[in-house]
Amino acid sequence: MEIINKLGQKISLAEWQELYNLPAGSKQIGKFFSIGEHSIYDEGFLAAPLIMVLDKYRELKGKPVVINSMYRTQRHQDNLNAAGYRTATTSPHVAGMAADVDTTSERDTYDSVSLLVKAAKQLGIKIRLGYHAYLADGNTFIHVDVCPEYYAPGKPYYGQDHPTQWERAIVW
Ligand SMILES: [Zn+2]
Incomplete structure:
Protein backbone atom coordinates (compact mmCIF):
# COMPACT_ATOMS: atom_id res chain seq x y z
CA MET A 1 0.00 0.00 0.00
CA GLU A 2 1.25 3.42 -0.97
CA ILE A 3 -0.26 6.80 -0.11
CA ILE A 4 -0.58 9.70 -2.56
CA ASN A 5 0.43 12.88 -0.74
CA LYS A 6 -1.03 16.32 -1.44
CA LEU A 7 1.64 17.00 -4.08
CA GLY A 8 0.56 13.90 -5.98
CA GLN A 9 3.64 11.90 -5.00
CA LYS A 10 3.38 8.30 -3.87
CA ILE A 11 4.95 7.71 -0.48
CA SER A 12 5.35 4.51 1.51
CA LEU A 13 2.91 3.50 4.22
CA ALA A 14 5.73 3.94 6.78
CA GLU A 15 6.30 7.55 5.64
CA TRP A 16 2.58 8.24 5.79
CA GLN A 17 2.27 6.74 9.26
CA GLU A 18 4.98 9.06 10.49
CA LEU A 19 3.41 12.14 8.85
CA TYR A 20 -0.10 11.32 10.08
CA ASN A 21 0.91 10.20 13.59
CA LEU A 22 -0.08 6.58 13.18
CA PRO A 23 1.75 3.76 15.00
CA ALA A 24 4.91 2.78 13.09
CA GLY A 25 4.87 -0.75 11.73
CA SER A 26 1.12 -1.09 12.19
CA LYS A 27 -1.43 -1.88 9.48
CA GLN A 28 -3.18 1.44 10.02
CA ILE A 29 -3.78 3.69 7.03
CA GLY A 30 -5.96 6.04 9.10
CA LYS A 31 -6.94 6.58 12.71
CA PHE A 32 -9.94 4.28 12.20
CA PHE A 33 -8.98 2.21 9.16
CA SER A 34 -6.45 -0.59 8.67
CA ILE A 35 -5.21 -2.91 5.94
CA GLY A 36 -6.97 -6.25 6.28
CA GLU A 37 -10.36 -4.71 7.00
CA HIS A 38 -13.12 -5.19 4.44
CA SER A 39 -11.98 -3.81 1.04
CA ILE A 40 -8.74 -2.33 2.40
CA TYR A 41 -5.96 -4.31 0.77
CA ASP A 42 -2.18 -4.41 0.78
CA GLU A 43 -2.00 -3.70 -2.95
CA GLY A 44 -2.56 -0.34 -4.58
CA PHE A 45 -2.51 3.25 -3.41
CA LEU A 46 -4.86 5.72 -1.74
CA ALA A 47 -5.01 9.52 -1.65
CA ALA A 48 -4.18 11.08 1.71
CA PRO A 49 -7.12 13.55 1.67
CA LEU A 50 -9.51 10.61 1.13
CA ILE A 51 -8.22 8.93 4.28
CA MET A 52 -8.53 12.21 6.20
CA VAL A 53 -12.15 12.69 5.11
CA LEU A 54 -13.02 9.09 6.05
CA ASP A 55 -11.38 9.49 9.47
CA LYS A 56 -13.27 12.74 10.15
CA TYR A 57 -16.53 11.20 8.94
CA ARG A 58 -16.02 8.22 11.24
CA GLU A 59 -15.25 10.57 14.13
CA LEU A 60 -18.41 12.63 13.52
CA LYS A 61 -20.52 9.50 13.11
CA GLY A 62 -19.29 8.10 16.41
CA LYS A 63 -19.55 4.46 15.44
CA PRO A 64 -17.81 1.97 13.15
CA VAL A 65 -18.01 2.60 9.41
CA VAL A 66 -17.84 -0.09 6.74
CA ILE A 67 -16.16 0.67 3.43
CA ARG A 72 -9.57 -1.15 -7.41
CA THR A 73 -7.25 -2.58 -10.03
CA GLN A 74 -8.22 -1.78 -13.63
CA ARG A 75 -8.96 -5.49 -14.09
CA HIS A 76 -11.44 -5.46 -11.20
CA GLN A 77 -13.02 -2.32 -12.67
CA ASP A 78 -13.33 -3.96 -16.09
CA ASN A 79 -15.06 -6.95 -14.49
CA LEU A 80 -17.56 -4.67 -12.71
CA ASN A 81 -18.27 -2.86 -15.96
CA ALA A 82 -18.69 -6.14 -17.85
CA ALA A 83 -21.10 -7.39 -15.15
CA GLY A 84 -23.30 -4.36 -15.81
CA TYR A 85 -22.72 -2.50 -12.56
CA ARG A 86 -23.39 1.22 -12.54
CA THR A 87 -19.73 2.20 -12.59
CA ALA A 88 -17.71 4.79 -14.43
CA THR A 89 -15.50 3.51 -17.26
CA THR A 90 -12.66 5.64 -15.95
CA SER A 91 -12.99 5.13 -12.24
CA PRO A 92 -11.65 7.28 -9.39
CA HIS A 93 -11.31 3.96 -7.50
CA VAL A 94 -8.60 2.85 -9.92
CA ALA A 95 -6.86 6.20 -9.33
CA GLY A 96 -6.93 5.58 -5.54
CA MET A 97 -9.16 8.63 -5.03
CA ALA A 98 -12.44 7.00 -3.97
CA ALA A 99 -14.30 5.00 -1.34
CA ASP A 100 -17.81 3.57 -1.28
CA VAL A 101 -19.14 4.03 2.23
CA ASP A 102 -21.74 1.51 3.32
CA THR A 103 -25.02 2.72 4.80
CA THR A 104 -27.84 0.69 6.34
CA SER A 105 -30.97 2.48 5.11
CA GLU A 106 -32.19 5.38 3.01
CA ARG A 107 -32.33 7.52 6.16
CA ASP A 108 -28.78 6.50 7.09
CA THR A 109 -27.64 7.40 3.56
CA TYR A 110 -29.00 10.96 3.88
CA ASP A 111 -27.57 11.38 7.39
CA SER A 112 -24.19 10.04 6.27
CA VAL A 113 -24.10 12.33 3.22
CA SER A 114 -24.54 15.30 5.60
CA LEU A 115 -21.70 14.04 7.79
CA LEU A 116 -19.38 13.52 4.80
CA VAL A 117 -20.11 17.06 3.59
CA LYS A 118 -19.45 18.38 7.10
CA ALA A 119 -16.21 16.38 7.42
CA ALA A 120 -14.87 17.66 4.07
CA LYS A 121 -15.83 21.25 4.91
CA GLN A 122 -14.06 21.09 8.29
CA LEU A 123 -10.91 19.84 6.59
CA GLY A 124 -11.13 22.20 3.61
CA ILE A 125 -11.05 19.24 1.22
CA LYS A 126 -13.11 19.24 -1.99
CA ILE A 127 -15.07 16.03 -2.53
CA ARG A 128 -17.48 14.54 -5.05
CA LEU A 129 -20.41 12.57 -3.65
CA GLY A 130 -22.63 10.13 -5.53
CA TYR A 131 -25.67 8.37 -4.12
CA HIS A 132 -28.93 9.32 -5.90
CA ALA A 133 -28.68 6.73 -8.67
CA TYR A 134 -27.63 3.99 -6.24
CA LEU A 135 -30.55 4.75 -3.91
CA ALA A 136 -32.92 4.66 -6.88
CA ASP A 137 -31.55 1.17 -7.61
CA GLY A 138 -32.29 0.13 -4.02
CA ASN A 139 -28.64 0.17 -2.94
CA THR A 140 -27.40 1.86 0.20
CA PHE A 141 -23.91 3.25 -0.15
CA CYS A 147 -10.55 13.95 -7.40
CA PRO A 148 -10.83 17.79 -7.37
CA GLU A 149 -7.88 17.91 -4.93
CA TYR A 150 -5.68 16.44 -7.71
CA TYR A 151 -7.34 17.11 -11.07
CA ALA A 152 -8.69 20.69 -10.76
CA PRO A 153 -6.81 23.48 -12.56
CA GLY A 154 -3.64 24.25 -10.62
CA LYS A 155 -3.61 20.83 -8.91
CA PRO A 156 -0.84 18.25 -9.45
CA TYR A 157 -2.64 15.90 -11.89
CA TYR A 158 -4.47 18.58 -13.92
CA GLY A 159 -2.15 17.90 -16.87
CA GLN A 160 -2.88 14.16 -16.84
CA ASP A 161 -5.59 12.64 -18.99
CA HIS A 162 -8.80 12.64 -16.91
CA PRO A 163 -12.57 13.12 -17.19
CA THR A 164 -13.38 16.83 -16.80
CA GLN A 165 -16.04 15.93 -14.19
CA TRP A 166 -13.16 15.09 -11.84
CA GLU A 167 -12.20 18.76 -11.61
CA ARG A 168 -15.13 20.05 -9.55
CA ALA A 169 -16.81 19.21 -6.26
CA ILE A 170 -20.34 17.94 -6.95
CA VAL A 171 -23.11 15.85 -5.45
CA TRP A 172 -25.02 13.57 -7.78
ZN1 LIG B 1 -17.42 4.44 -5.92
Whole structure:
Protein backbone atom coordinates (compact mmCIF):
# COMPACT_ATOMS: atom_id res chain seq x y z
CA MET A 1 0.00 0.00 0.00
CA GLU A 2 1.25 3.42 -0.97
CA ILE A 3 -0.26 6.80 -0.11
CA ILE A 4 -0.58 9.70 -2.56
CA ASN A 5 0.43 12.88 -0.74
CA LYS A 6 -1.03 16.32 -1.44
CA LEU A 7 1.64 17.00 -4.08
CA GLY A 8 0.56 13.90 -5.98
CA GLN A 9 3.64 11.90 -5.00
CA LYS A 10 3.38 8.30 -3.87
CA ILE A 11 4.95 7.71 -0.48
CA SER A 12 5.35 4.51 1.51
CA LEU A 13 2.91 3.50 4.22
CA ALA A 14 5.73 3.94 6.78
CA GLU A 15 6.30 7.55 5.64
CA TRP A 16 2.58 8.24 5.79
CA GLN A 17 2.27 6.74 9.26
CA GLU A 18 4.98 9.06 10.49
CA LEU A 19 3.41 12.14 8.85
CA TYR A 20 -0.10 11.32 10.08
CA ASN A 21 0.91 10.20 13.59
CA LEU A 22 -0.08 6.58 13.18
CA PRO A 23 1.75 3.76 15.00
CA ALA A 24 4.91 2.78 13.09
CA GLY A 25 4.87 -0.75 11.73
CA SER A 26 1.12 -1.09 12.19
CA LYS A 27 -1.43 -1.88 9.48
CA GLN A 28 -3.18 1.44 10.02
CA ILE A 29 -3.78 3.69 7.03
CA GLY A 30 -5.96 6.04 9.10
CA LYS A 31 -6.94 6.58 12.71
CA PHE A 32 -9.94 4.28 12.20
CA PHE A 33 -8.98 2.21 9.16
CA SER A 34 -6.45 -0.59 8.67
CA ILE A 35 -5.21 -2.91 5.94
CA GLY A 36 -6.97 -6.25 6.28
CA GLU A 37 -10.36 -4.71 7.00
CA HIS A 38 -13.12 -5.19 4.44
CA SER A 39 -11.98 -3.81 1.04
CA ILE A 40 -8.74 -2.33 2.40
CA TYR A 41 -5.96 -4.31 0.77
CA ASP A 42 -2.18 -4.41 0.78
CA GLU A 43 -2.00 -3.70 -2.95
CA GLY A 44 -2.56 -0.34 -4.58
CA PHE A 45 -2.51 3.25 -3.41
CA LEU A 46 -4.86 5.72 -1.74
CA ALA A 47 -5.01 9.52 -1.65
CA ALA A 48 -4.18 11.08 1.71
CA PRO A 49 -7.12 13.55 1.67
CA LEU A 50 -9.51 10.61 1.13
CA ILE A 51 -8.22 8.93 4.28
CA MET A 52 -8.53 12.21 6.20
CA VAL A 53 -12.15 12.69 5.11
CA LEU A 54 -13.02 9.09 6.05
CA ASP A 55 -11.38 9.49 9.47
CA LYS A 56 -13.27 12.74 10.15
CA TYR A 57 -16.53 11.20 8.94
CA ARG A 58 -16.02 8.22 11.24
CA GLU A 59 -15.25 10.57 14.13
CA LEU A 60 -18.41 12.63 13.52
CA LYS A 61 -20.52 9.50 13.11
CA GLY A 62 -19.29 8.10 16.41
CA LYS A 63 -19.55 4.46 15.44
CA PRO A 64 -17.81 1.97 13.15
CA VAL A 65 -18.01 2.60 9.41
CA VAL A 66 -17.84 -0.09 6.74
CA ILE A 67 -16.16 0.67 3.43
CA ASN A 68 -17.55 -1.39 0.53
CA SER A 69 -14.81 -0.54 -1.92
CA MET A 70 -11.67 1.59 -2.07
CA TYR A 71 -8.71 0.99 -4.39
CA ARG A 72 -9.57 -1.15 -7.41
CA THR A 73 -7.25 -2.58 -10.03
CA GLN A 74 -8.22 -1.78 -13.63
CA ARG A 75 -8.96 -5.49 -14.09
CA HIS A 76 -11.44 -5.46 -11.20
CA GLN A 77 -13.02 -2.32 -12.67
CA ASP A 78 -13.33 -3.96 -16.09
CA ASN A 79 -15.06 -6.95 -14.49
CA LEU A 80 -17.56 -4.67 -12.71
CA ASN A 81 -18.27 -2.86 -15.96
CA ALA A 82 -18.69 -6.14 -17.85
CA ALA A 83 -21.10 -7.39 -15.15
CA GLY A 84 -23.30 -4.36 -15.81
CA TYR A 85 -22.72 -2.50 -12.56
CA ARG A 86 -23.39 1.22 -12.54
CA THR A 87 -19.73 2.20 -12.59
CA ALA A 88 -17.71 4.79 -14.43
CA THR A 89 -15.50 3.51 -17.26
CA THR A 90 -12.66 5.64 -15.95
CA SER A 91 -12.99 5.13 -12.24
CA PRO A 92 -11.65 7.28 -9.39
CA HIS A 93 -11.31 3.96 -7.50
CA VAL A 94 -8.60 2.85 -9.92
CA ALA A 95 -6.86 6.20 -9.33
CA GLY A 96 -6.93 5.58 -5.54
CA MET A 97 -9.16 8.63 -5.03
CA ALA A 98 -12.44 7.00 -3.97
CA ALA A 99 -14.30 5.00 -1.34
CA ASP A 100 -17.81 3.57 -1.28
CA VAL A 101 -19.14 4.03 2.23
CA ASP A 102 -21.74 1.51 3.32
CA THR A 103 -25.02 2.72 4.80
CA THR A 104 -27.84 0.69 6.34
CA SER A 105 -30.97 2.48 5.11
CA GLU A 106 -32.19 5.38 3.01
CA ARG A 107 -32.33 7.52 6.16
CA ASP A 108 -28.78 6.50 7.09
CA THR A 109 -27.64 7.40 3.56
CA TYR A 110 -29.00 10.96 3.88
CA ASP A 111 -27.57 11.38 7.39
CA SER A 112 -24.19 10.04 6.27
CA VAL A 113 -24.10 12.33 3.22
CA SER A 114 -24.54 15.30 5.60
CA LEU A 115 -21.70 14.04 7.79
CA LEU A 116 -19.38 13.52 4.80
CA VAL A 117 -20.11 17.06 3.59
CA LYS A 118 -19.45 18.38 7.10
CA ALA A 119 -16.21 16.38 7.42
CA ALA A 120 -14.87 17.66 4.07
CA LYS A 121 -15.83 21.25 4.91
CA GLN A 122 -14.06 21.09 8.29
CA LEU A 123 -10.91 19.84 6.59
CA GLY A 124 -11.13 22.20 3.61
CA ILE A 125 -11.05 19.24 1.22
CA LYS A 126 -13.11 19.24 -1.99
CA ILE A 127 -15.07 16.03 -2.53
CA ARG A 128 -17.48 14.54 -5.05
CA LEU A 129 -20.41 12.57 -3.65
CA GLY A 130 -22.63 10.13 -5.53
CA TYR A 131 -25.67 8.37 -4.12
CA HIS A 132 -28.93 9.32 -5.90
CA ALA A 133 -28.68 6.73 -8.67
CA TYR A 134 -27.63 3.99 -6.24
CA LEU A 135 -30.55 4.75 -3.91
CA ALA A 136 -32.92 4.66 -6.88
CA ASP A 137 -31.55 1.17 -7.61
CA GLY A 138 -32.29 0.13 -4.02
CA ASN A 139 -28.64 0.17 -2.94
CA THR A 140 -27.40 1.86 0.20
CA PHE A 141 -23.91 3.25 -0.15
CA ILE A 142 -22.26 6.55 -0.90
CA HIS A 143 -19.43 7.09 -3.36
CA VAL A 144 -16.99 9.71 -2.13
CA ASP A 145 -13.84 10.82 -3.91
CA VAL A 146 -11.26 13.58 -3.66
CA CYS A 147 -10.55 13.95 -7.40
CA PRO A 148 -10.83 17.79 -7.37
CA GLU A 149 -7.88 17.91 -4.93
CA TYR A 150 -5.68 16.44 -7.71
CA TYR A 151 -7.34 17.11 -11.07
CA ALA A 152 -8.69 20.69 -10.76
CA PRO A 153 -6.81 23.48 -12.56
CA GLY A 154 -3.64 24.25 -10.62
CA LYS A 155 -3.61 20.83 -8.91
CA PRO A 156 -0.84 18.25 -9.45
CA TYR A 157 -2.64 15.90 -11.89
CA TYR A 158 -4.47 18.58 -13.92
CA GLY A 159 -2.15 17.90 -16.87
CA GLN A 160 -2.88 14.16 -16.84
CA ASP A 161 -5.59 12.64 -18.99
CA HIS A 162 -8.80 12.64 -16.91
CA PRO A 163 -12.57 13.12 -17.19
CA THR A 164 -13.38 16.83 -16.80
CA GLN A 165 -16.04 15.93 -14.19
CA TRP A 166 -13.16 15.09 -11.84
CA GLU A 167 -12.20 18.76 -11.61
CA ARG A 168 -15.13 20.05 -9.55
CA ALA A 169 -16.81 19.21 -6.26
CA ILE A 170 -20.34 17.94 -6.95
CA VAL A 171 -23.11 15.85 -5.45
CA TRP A 172 -25.02 13.57 -7.78
ZN1 LIG B 1 -17.42 4.44 -5.92
